[in-house]
Every structure is written in structure tokens, then in C-alpha cells.
Amino acid sequence: MSKEREITPGQRTRLERRNLEIEEVWLAGNRGTCGGVEMTLAVVDRVMEIVPENVTVYTNNAPVNFPDAFSHFGERLKNVKGDISLVPDDSVFIVSAHGVPPSTYDDAKKRGIIIIDTTCPIVLDEQQKVRNAAADPNIGHVVFIGKGSHPETIGVKGQVDERAITVIDPEKEEGDKDYIDIQDVNIPDNSLIIAKTTYAPSFIEKTIERIKTINPTVDASRAHSCYAVSHRQFAGRQMIGDVDFWLVVGDESSHNSGKLRDIGEEHSKPAALITGPEEIDWSWFGEGIRRLGVSSGASVPERFTQRVLQPFRDLGIPVIELPKAVEENYRMFRQPNAQLDALRQRFAVN
The missing domain is CATH 3.40.1010.20 (4-hydroxy-3-methylbut-2-enyl diphosphate reductase, catalytic domain)
Structure with a gap:
């Protein structure tokens, strides 16, 4: 101390x-x-160093949820708020730490958009869990705890057929637009529960308790915060x-x-x-x-x-x-070096 x-x-x-x-x-x-945010911050800085100042760089969302960290880039960094149709062909597009659905990558490839992917590895792991669960005949259905409009939720939901996943938004309250009472949600037996990575553990636990009152067969063993x-x-x-x-x-x-x-x-x-x-x-x-x-x-x-x-x-x-209550011995997550190299080639930067 x-x-x-x-x-x-x-x-x-x-x-x-x-x-x-x-x-x-x-x-x-x-x-x-965290390690994922540090990686994203470092990559955004590298992208803005490579790309000429007269070229706009686009992002699906604020790269991390602290916009002031990027305010010094001004109009050079444009947030399209999840709408990739606003990104011109052949542009540079940064995928935020929250991730995007596969359809975004497909659209970008068709239109020659250079993607720089800063999706947090923990979010990528979460997306893989959802795909695996949807393909597992013993599970077959996923219940995702997450705010419906949050980019992480949108990215996760897009990994599978919409019939294979149910999103429960615990942040909505009675009277809110699109509010659905958890008691009215149909949750198939043996569904796997996954939670948005940035929810507090106690918040996830309380929501799981509510879900289990509807169907106690659900598997909540893989619903964790980062x-x-x-x-x-x-x-x-x-x-x-x-x-x-x-x-x-x-x-x-x-x-x-x-x-x-x-x-x-x-x-x-x-x-x-x-x-x-x-x-x-x-x-x-x-x-x-x-x-x-x-x-x-x-x-x-x-x-x-x-x-x-x-x-x-x-x-x-x-x-x-104060001393750390928990030691964090992580290394900063790996940067998308191959994508950054392609960006350098595009702009002929050594």
C-alpha cells in the first residue's frame, strides 16, 4: 500500500x-x-497511424465502451452503430471488442472492405460456445442473458439460426418497450445458458435463479463474467x-x-x-x-x-x-497482425 x-x-x-x-x-x-480492451486500444492506435489522415476509418460501435478514449481522433474514426451498410466499399472497418455476427464479415468481404478485428478473445469463445451448443443434439437451444440492443448480444445471436437461441434481457423492466416477463418465455429442457461477458457475477446469478424457476433443467455451468x-x-x-x-x-x-x-x-x-x-x-x-x-x-x-x-x-x-484483491497475471491479447500487415500494404506503409 x-x-x-x-x-x-x-x-x-x-x-x-x-x-x-x-x-x-x-x-x-x-x-x-482488461487485456481485451488494452489490445483494442493498441490496435486502434496502430490503424490510425497507418491510415492517412484524410481517410475515414469506420467501426461498428465505439471500439470499447469509453468513447473519450477515442475523442482525439475526431471525424477520422466514424461509428456506424452496427449498420455496415453505412460503410463505403473498399473502406477500413474496425470490429469493436464486442464482436459482430458472421453476416458482417460476409458483407465486408463482398464489398472489398478491409476488416481489422479487435473482438475480445473471451467474446470469441462465447460465440463458439453458442455455435457448439446449437449443433449439439443433447442441447440444441441456447438462452442468452444480455441486453437485446447491445453489440455483443447482436454478435452472439447472429452465430446461429434465430430459432436456436432465446435472448433474455434482464435490464428491461415492466413498462419498458419490448418488455417480456421471464415467466412468459418458453425455455426448452436442457437449454444452455450463456451470459454477456460484462455482466456482474451477482447479476448473472440472480437472472439464472429466475430462469430456473421456469425450467430447472437448464445448464448454467458456462454462464460466466469475464x-x-x-x-x-x-x-x-x-x-x-x-x-x-x-x-x-x-x-x-x-x-x-x-x-x-x-x-x-x-x-x-x-x-x-x-x-x-x-x-x-x-x-x-x-x-x-x-x-x-x-x-x-x-x-x-x-x-x-x-x-x-x-x-x-x-x-x-x-x-x-490498495493492493490487488486478485492477481491478474494475463498477457495482453494477441493483435490481428496479418490484418494490420494487409492494411500497410494497402497504404504502402513500411
Whole structure:
């Protein structure tokens, strides 16, 4: 555990002027980007270095669910929000970490579009599980837990005939458009349950419990969160009892960041989800807020977390980085080097 300098009398005066009682900030050891996101970020940077500045690069979705990480590319990087028909023939197209259905690859090939595939290997494994289950006569049907409009769900659903998969969207509530009560869903015997990789483990478990009230024969043994989501959730739950306010860096579009914020609400602690220091409302930290807990979602590069911490450091508030609750000894996932080489050849870059 590393601790910064003590608060000086002058810094204490500045704290008092803000009416803050914060004595220290605890920073989660398990936080921020996972291996898949780091791979995607690195590949996008390489693509933008190879492609001339006057050439637009397209992507099916924000490459990862933290758009600020790509804002510096401006109009050079265009998100078509899943509609590949908006991508011109012979263009460069980045597949986001969430993946796409096979039809997207087929369309791109027909139209001479160069694909740079940054699909997370964990998502690719999930897609393979769905294909295997649909082809297995002892299973034959898949129940996928995922938000219907999310690109990962769209990519997974497109792997098999629509009759072989049922999507259950646990985020919809009664009164929402297209809401379907789980109790009204027909779930065949021995169906295999797969879950969107970025759902929190507790969220998946609660949904599985509801599904099993309909059909207890379902197999939920392969419904898992990715390691990074599980680790950030675990680390957050380890520290939440010792902090007075829970601050998470992440975008509202990121489900794993939202569920990380929800740890605070689940433990009756005030909490907020922000993308940068300009979103901090200092009135949050009123009377009794002496220790602030900070973490960041699996899509958030470390520099954005450090930006959020900087105003507290400027006030002289010590930032204490906690040891990792779970060791993460992964290597960054392999980049699509053959596709990048083809891109260099297209633009004659050495």
C-alpha cells in the first residue's frame, strides 16, 4: 500500500474552503482496462497511424465502451452503430471488442472492405460456445442473458439460426418497450445458458435463479463474467464497507462500469459514475464523507482515472492505492497482425 504526503496547513485551509472533510482517497488495486480492451486500444492506435489522415476509418460501435478514449481522433474514426451498410466499399472497418455476427464479415468481404478485428478473445469463445451448443443434439437451444440492443448480444445471436437461441434481457423492466416477463418465455429442457461477458457475477446469478424457476433443467455451468469484471466487482466489495463515498470512473454506456457503481447503492453508500474530473460535484462530499473509494470500469484507460484523482491530489488529499484483491497475471491479447500487415500494404506503409 503506497501513501502520499501528509496534508499541509495551507492545503487544509483549501479543504475547509470547500467544506470538505475528506481525509484520504482509497484507490482500488483491481481497476481499469482488461487485456481485451488494452489490445483494442493498441490496435486502434496502430490503424490510425497507418491510415492517412484524410481517410475515414469506420467501426461498428465505439471500439470499447469509453468513447473519450477515442475523442482525439475526431471525424477520422466514424461509428456506424452496427449498420455496415453505412460503410463505403473498399473502406477500413474496425470490429469493436464486442464482436459482430458472421453476416458482417460476409458483407465486408463482398464489398472489398478491409476488416481489422479487435473482438475480445473471451467474446470469441462465447460465440463458439453458442455455435457448439446449437449443433449439439443433447442441447440444441441456447438462452442468452444480455441486453437485446447491445453489440455483443447482436454478435452472439447472429452465430446461429434465430430459432436456436432465446435472448433474455434482464435490464428491461415492466413498462419498458419490448418488455417480456421471464415467466412468459418458453425455455426448452436442457437449454444452455450463456451470459454477456460484462455482466456482474451477482447479476448473472440472480437472472439464472429466475430462469430456473421456469425450467430447472437448464445448464448454467458456462454462464460466466469475464475475469476483469469479476475482479473489479470483488475488489470493490472488499473495500466498500470502509469508505463513505464510492466514485467510479466509467461511461454510462458501459454496463460493467454501471454495475461497479451499483456496489455503493447495494451497501447504502452514496455513489457516482463519471468520465472525468469536470463531472465531479463537490457537494457530494458533505458532512461525514472522510474516506473516498475510487475504482474504474474495465473499459477505462488508467490516464482517465488519474485525471479524476488529480483534483484531490491538488488539495493535498492523500491517495492510497490498495493492493490487488486478485492477481491478474494475463498477457495482453494477441493483435490481428496479418490484418494490420494487409492494411500497410494497402497504404504502402513500411
